[in-house]
Amino acid sequence: MRVESSGAIGAVPLKDPPGVLGAIVERTLRDLDPRAIAELPPRPGGVRPFAAALSGPGLGLIAEYKPRSPSRGAIRPDATPEAIARSYRPHAAAISCLVDGPHFGGSYVALRRVRAAAHQPVLAKGFFVSEIQVREAHRMGADAILLMASLLPPASLRRLLALATDLGLGALVEVHDPIELAEALSTDAAVIGVNSRDLTTLGIDLDRARRLLADVPSDRIRVAESGLDTPAAVDGVRPLADGVLVGTALMKAPDPARAIVDLGLSRCPQVKICGLRTPADARAAAGADLAGINRCPGYRRCVAPGEARAIIEALGDVRSVAVYMDRTPGDVLADADAIGAAMIQLHGRESLADCAAVAAHRPVIKALTAETLDRAADYAPHVAAFLVDGRAPGAGRRWDLAPLEARLRHGRLAGRPVFVAGGLRPESVADVIAAVGPAGVDVASGVERDGAIAPDRINAFVAAARGPRE
Numbered sequence: 320m321r322v323e324s325s326g327a328i329g330a331v332p333l334k335d336p337p338g339v340l341g342a343i344v345e346r347t348l349r350d351l352d353p354r355a356i357a358e359l360p361p362r363p364g365g366v367r368p369f370a371a372a373l374s375g376p377g378l379g380l381i382a383e384y385k386p387r388s389p390s391r392g393a394i395r396p397d398a399t400p401e402a403i404a405r406s407y408r409p410h411a412a413a414i415s416c417l418v419d420g421p422h423f424g425g426s427y428v429a430l431r432r433v434r435a436a437a438h439q440p441v442l443a444k445g446f447f448v449s450e451i452q453v454r455e456a457h458r459m460g461a462d463a464i465l466l467m468a469s470l471l472p473p474a475s476l477r478r479l480l481a482l483a484t485d486l487g488l489g490a491l492v493e494v495h496d497p498i499e500l501a502e503a504l505s506t507d508a509a510v511i512g513v514n515s516r517d518l519t520t521l522g523i524d525l526d527r528a529r530r531l532l533a534d535v536p537s538d539r540i541r542v543a544e545s546g547l548d549t550p551a552a553v554d555g556v557r558p559l560a561d562g563v564l565v566g567t568a569l570m571k572a573p574d575p576a577r578a579i580v581d582l583g584l585s586r587c588p589q590v591k592i593c594g595l596r597t598p599a600d601a602r603a604a605a606g607a608d609l610a611g612i613n614r615c616p617g618y619r620r621c622v623a624p625g626e627a628r629a630i631i632e633a634l635g636d637v638r639s640v641a642v643y644m645d646r647t648p649g650d651v652l653a654d655a656d657a658i659g660a661a662m663i664q665l666h667g668r669e670s671l672a673d674c675a676a677v678a679a680h681r682p683v684i685k686a687l688t689a690e691t692l693d694r695a696a697d698y699a700p701h702v703a704a705f706l707v708d709g710r711a712p713g714a715g716r717r718w719d720l721a722p723l724e725a726r727l728r729h730g731r732l733a734g735r736p737v738f739v740a741g742g743l744r745p746e747s748v749a750d751v752i753a754a755v756g757p758a759g760v761d762v763a764s765g766v767e768r769d770g771a772i773a774p775d776r777i778n779a780f781v782a783a784a785r786g787p788r789e
Contacts, residue, residue, distance in 0.1 A: 381542065600630065641663055
């Protein structure tokens with residue numbers, strides 16, 4: 320059933336929204352004040368393209384600044400918009416900012432602060448039921464707005480979409496069921512968001528969301544929303560979506576940037592520096608995401624247990640990866656416990672059973688070669704990521720990436736993130752990333768000078784891998 324919007328100036332005809340949403344809309348309509356538009360400050364700069372930001376390779380993340388929610392209360396009361404935006408900046412395609420104050424703790428002041436701290440387009444996430452709000456969003460610096468098909472009948476949806484387009488704003492048109500999807504598809508909406516949350520029960524139904532996403536035509540940009548708080552949930556929508564919107568899972572995480580990486584949503588390739596041999600090497604690798612410590616006897620970069628422990632203690636926030644080759648699962652796990660390694664890299668000819676036994680206790684990166692890529696699907700259930708090298712892993716030589724490039728989908732192989740290794744250098748890593756699009760890059764000899772870790776080479780490698788994307 321549809322109701323008129325209480326005669327509020329600038330409002331449009333609305334649907335009769337369910338549950339608490341109806342109360343929110345009524346409060347929003349009462350608060351509309353067209354006179355306030357004239358008093359708004361000038362817009363801070365031009366509009367950043369929203370749809371284009373989600374059109375790049377891989378699954379684009381819309382990372383959300385969300386101080387509170389009606390169901391959870393305060394999510395991260397100590398967070399500042401700038402700090403959250405900086406943590407999202409290297410990884411996200413766009414940033415969403417709540418602008419509803421009473422229920423979500425949002426505001427346009429926060430949106431402006433987020434936008435000033437990031438280069439991404441910023442989506443104003445609120446309850447848009449009037450032209451006044453669209454104009455306000457434009458003046459206050461939003462690059463896109465959320466339009467909910469659960470609130471707006473098709474005519475009203477078209478009206479607000481047309482105004483947003485005239486102002487240069489993008490729009491995320493959100494749907495919850497097949498009827499709303501059909502209504503959204505009857506408009507010119509470029510970006511369709513499928514929300515897995517039921518507005519009446521507030522429950523999450525990812526299966527329903529996946530069915531709806533599959534019905535969105537390929538000429539629209541498809542965004543999955545809500546319930547994407549685990550890697551498995553993200554992987555479930557990855558083949559069907561161009562982007563995902565994640566809020567609470569990131570805001571409640573101790574380290575939001577790390578949470579993005581762990582969910583497999585970073586557009587910035589992870590950097591793994593391998594072959595650290597001293598605590599000084601560890602400190603030099605502070606800009607990386609992961610650091611490899613060689614525990615393979617007989618190899619030049621292998622370090623003793625005490626040295627490995629000292630290196631790991633000096634790593635700070637960089638995640639440690641202990642590298643083993645053809646050792647029993649019990650031996651690997653005992654050694655990893657002794658040195659305090661966070662992750663394990665199996666770099667030899669370990670069996671599926673060996674890999675599964677280790678993975679039951681610690682995340683595993685399994686090394687493959689250009690000639691063993693076909694085994695990825697077998698290992699995938701037991702690994703957090705793959706590392707792919709040439710025929711002679713660890714030799715530091717470039718190899719033909721064509722077989723890997725043909726198999727990669729959004730930086731993943733058999734559904735798992737892929738690190739590329741083999742002859743990478745600060746001078747070449749950007750070209751490899753552009754050509755292959757891996758989830759991460761791994762380097763050892765490329766950041767050495769005269770056989771030792773060179774801090775300036777590490778800095779140059781990290782900057783080349785990440786710099787253009789920040």
